[in-house]
Amino acid sequence: MSQSASSEQRSKRELRRGVLAVRAALSADDVAESARALARQVLELPELAGAASVAAYVSVGTEPGTGPLLEALRERGVRVLLPVLLPDNDLDWALFEGAGALVRAGRGLLEPSGARLGPDAVTGVDAVLLPGLAADRRGLRLGRGAGCYDRVLARLTASGAGPVRAVLLYEGELLAHVPEEEHDRPVGLAVTPRGVHRFGDVHRLGGGPA
Numbered sequence: 001m002s003q004s005a006s007s008e009q010r011s012k013r014e015l016r017r018g019v020l021a022v023r024a025a026l027s028a029d030d031v032a033e034s035a036r037a038l039a040r041q042v043l044e045l046p047e048l049a050g051a052a053s054v055a056a057y058v059s060v061g062t063e064p065g066t067g068p069l070l071e072a073l074r075e076r077g078v079r080v081l082l083p084v085l086l087p088d089n090d091l092d093w094a095l096f097e098g099a100g101a102l103v104r105a106g107r108g109l110l111e112p113s114g115a116r117l118g119p120d121a122v123t124g125v126d127a128v129l130l131p132g133l134a135a136d137r138r139g140l141r142l143g144r145g146a147g148c149y150d151r152v153l154a155r156l157t158a159s160g161a162g163p164v165r166a167v168l169l170y171e172g173e174l175l176a177h178v179p180e181e182e183h184d185r186p187v188g189l190a191v192t193p194r195g196v197h198r199f200g201d202v203h204r205l206g207g208g209p210a
Helices: 003-024 028-043 067-075 119-124 148-159
Strands: 053-055 079-085 091-095 102-104 110-112 127-130 134-136 164-168 189-192 195-198
Touching: 028 067, 028 164, 028 189, 053 119, 067 079, 079 110, 091 110, 091 119, 091 148, 119 148, 127 148
Parallel strands: 053 079, 053 127, 127 164, 164 189
Antiparallel strands: 079 091, 102 110, 189 195
16 A cells, blocks of 8 residues: 555544544434435435436434435335445445335444345436535545445446436535545535535536536
């Protein structure tokens, strides 16, 4: 590993600790209110107006909440795919069939209990809503470090699929710069409870003006 790569990894670890410390201080009411606001922002995205299928995730703890959003998408008739963590940290996918059909899995996660659709199922959706800890103005996203969604983004690129790629964040998590490693790939949008931020590659992903 080069000295530069090692430095970027250290910077990422420090940034993760800082973001997670801020999130840990959020109250249950803060998380619930933000989840409702975040759902409104995502549901109003023009990029999702005609979406028939969306890959999303089940938030846990003080992550930007997705509960209201998942239910609203399902009520709209959208086919919602949720991740299932595989032993190698890749992601399989299954349909969201309501909160009652979610089961507890390892690492404190909640996962859909239905039939597995395979890791490549994500390449057939119209939009991918990703978790993250931060993003910068280039669209580079900071994850938790397991590489799950780096694989998803790489799979989308390799397949030639062109879904909208959006990371869901809190206010204050859109930064001037996120440390970058060779495997990092940008997303097209960041959505926070107060707004939508479009990045430089949004035209390729089907969005509007930056």
